[in-house]
Amino acid sequence: LRSDQSETxxxxxxxxxxxxxLVLVVISSTIAKYIPKSGKRIPQTLSRGWGDQLIWAQTYExxxxxxxxxxxxxxxxxxxxxxPHSQALKKVFSENNEIQKILDEDFIVLNLVYETTDKHLSPxxxxxxxxxxxxxxxxxxxxxxxxYSNRMYAYETGDINLLISNMQKAKKLxxxxx
Amino acid sequence: LRSDQSETxxxxxxxxxxxxxLVLVVISSTIAKYIPKSGKRIPQTLSRGWGDQLIWAQTYExxxxxxxxxxxxxxxxxxxxxxPHSQALKKVFSENNEIQKILDEDFIVLNLVYETTDKHLSPxxxxxxxxxxxxxxxxxxxxxxxxYSNRMYAYETGDINLLISNMQKAKKLxxxxx
Numbered sequence: 001l002r003s004d005q006s007e008t009x010x011x012x013x014x015x016x017x018x019x020x021x022l023v024l025v026v027i028s029s030t031i032a033k034y035i036p037k038s039g040k041r042i043p044q045t046l047s048r049g050w051g052d053q054l055i056w057a058q059t060y061e062x063x064x065x066x067x068x069x070x071x072x073x074x075x076x077x078x079x080x081x082x083x084p085h086s087q088a089l090k091k092v093f094s095e096n097n098e099i100q101k102i103l104d105e106d107f108i109v110l111n112l113v114y115e116t117t118d119k120h121l122s123p124x125x126x127x128x129x130x131x132x133x134x135x136x137x138x139x140x141x142x143x144x145x146x147x148y149s150n151r152m153y154a155y156e157t158g159d160i161n162l163l164i165s166n167m168q169k170a171k172k173l174x175x176x177x178x
Numbered sequence: 179l180r181s182d183q184s185e186t187x188x189x190x191x192x193x194x195x196x197x198x199x200l201v202l203v204v205i206s207s208t209i210a211k212y213i214p215k216s217g218k219r220i221p222q223t224l225s226r227g228w229g230d231q232l233i234w235a236q237t238y239e240x241x242x243x244x245x246x247x248x249x250x251x252x253x254x255x256x257x258x259x260x261x262p263h264s265q266a267l268k269k270v271f272s273e274n275n276e277i278q279k280i281l282d283e284d285f286i287v288l289n290l291v292y293e294t295t296d297k298h299l300s301p302x303x304x305x306x307x308x309x310x311x312x313x314x315x316x317x318x319x320x321x322x323x324x325x326y327s328n329r330m331y332a333y334e335t336g337d338i339n340l341l342i343s344n345m346q347k348a349k350k351l352x353x354x355x356x
Contacts, residue, residue, distance in 0.1 A: 034278035036231055043223040043230040052221040053214055059237050062292035100212035114240035 050077060050111050051094050054104050060118060063110040067136045073170040074134040075103065076121060077111040085156065086129045092157045099160070102167055124152050131155055131163070133170035144169050227268055228255060228289050229278050238296065241288040245314045251348040252312040253281065254299060255289040263334070264307045270335045277338070280345055302330050309333055309341070311348035322347055 046056040057063035060076070067074040079086035093099060103109050115126050120140040122130075130153045133141040144166045145152040147159055155163050224234040235241035238254070245252040257264035271277060281287050293304050298318040300308075308331045311319040322344045323330040325337055333341050 032275075033273070034229070034231055034275040034282070036282055041231050041233070043225055044234060045221040045223055046236075047221055051212070053212055053219050055219070056222060058224075059290070059292055059294070061294060065292065095211070097210075097212040104212070104214055112237070114237055114243065116237070116239060 046111075048079075048081070048111055048113070049090055049094060050079075051100050051103065051109070053100065054109050057108060057110040060110060060112070060116045060121070063108050064134070064138060067108045067134060068138065070108065071136045071173070072106060072108050073136060073141075073173065074108040074110065075167070075170070076132045076134060077109070078113075078115070078121075078126075078128050078130040078132075079111060080113055080128045083128050088157050089129045089155060092160055093163075096160060098164060099167070102164070102171075106171055107167070124150075127151055127154065129155060131166075133166070135170075135174045137174050139174055141170055224289075226257075226259070226289055226291070227272060228257075229272050229281065229287070231278065232282050232287050235286060235288040238288060238290070238294045238299070241286050242312070242316060245286045245312060246316065248286065249314045249351070250284060250286050251314060251319075251351065252286040252288065253345070253348070254310045254312060255287070256291075256293070256299075256304075256306050256308040256310075257289060258291055258306045261306050266335050267307045267333060270338055271341075274338060276342060277345070280342070280349075284349055285345070302328075305329055305332065307333060309344075311344070313348075313352045315352050317352055319348055319352075 045052065046058060047054060050056075057066055057074075063074050063076070066072070079090065081087075115122065121132055123132075123140070123142045130151070131146070132153055133144050135141055146155045146166075147162060148154050223230065224236060225232060228234075235244055235252075241252050241254070244250070257268065259265075293300065299310055301310075301318070301320050308329070309324070310331055311322050313319055324333045324344075325340060326332050
């Protein structure tokens with residue numbers, strides 16, 4: 001009798017284990033995520049490599065809203081993934097801890113690969129890389145320029161210190177809070 | 179004498195090793211990446227959890243450009259991170275392989291947490307979650323609706339099949355290519 005009971009118990013345990021396995025198989029096949037035919041992709045980031053630790057706005061409207069409501073200047077960075085000047089600047093920009101720290105603490109940041117409809121963001125044309133500052137009063141700071149007179153908002157890798165001093169200039173808001 | 183030479187060699191080797199270590203320390207401290215005071219952040223993704231394998235447009239302008247140039251309809255999805263209806267829909271939406279596959283192969287996709295200035299994208303008001311389809315001819319498909327007469331572009335988790343049939347409707351372009 002005892003041996004029989006023991007066998008029954010073993011059999012029941014087996015069934016329980018099999019049920020659990022079956023449930024797990026069903027669950028995992030149900031929640032298997034979609035994978036494109038061309039293979040799994042790495043999710044795109046909003047930073048696009050310009051500073052993974054910064055909190056990037058997605059659109060200009062969103063950036064303007066944050067800038068106004070937090071009373072912080074906005075940096076808008078136009079670039080292209082297949083532009084070697086953009087890529088070179090991106091490397092220096094993202095690896096410069098001083099830039100990253102100031103941007104994180106004192107700025108709203110937005111990087112765009114596609115132009116907006118707002119012409120104030122292209123005072124002397126649409127080119128990349130191009131960096132514009134916008135005051136929380138929603139005024140584009142056309143007075144904050146880089147080194148090149150024909151492309152006043154362009155920066156090269158050697159212009160990082162000028163960029164930092166321009167960031168300091170942008171931090172002095174046009175209209176101080178009372 | 180030999181013993182002396184051996185000691186000198188060992189000493190030189192030690193110095194060499196120490197120099198290399200020093201150089202490595204200097205390099206690593208130079209390239210150490212910026213980390214915010216509040217701690218390391220996970221980079222934000224453009225998908226925001228609505229489908230990590232899809233290629234998301236960043237802005238409406240970008241999405242319209244892709245839609246026109248690739249002759250694919252555009253899905254614009256308005257949502258909020260702190261809206262429980264958005265979050266519930268996101269879970270069902272991102273885990274539904276049929277939706278993900280159709281979107282990946284036949285649509286341009288854009289998700290926004292901030293409204294655009296284009297009023298055609300809010301035909302009956304600004305609410306979330308809200309899904310609008312745009313034809314490659316740049317016409318907002320106001321005729322493609324969900325289940326609710328007071329919020330014609332809202333979808334709940336139970337409306338997934340209706341959403342899929344609406345996606346099929348959007349795939350029939352207003353003006354077929356010749």
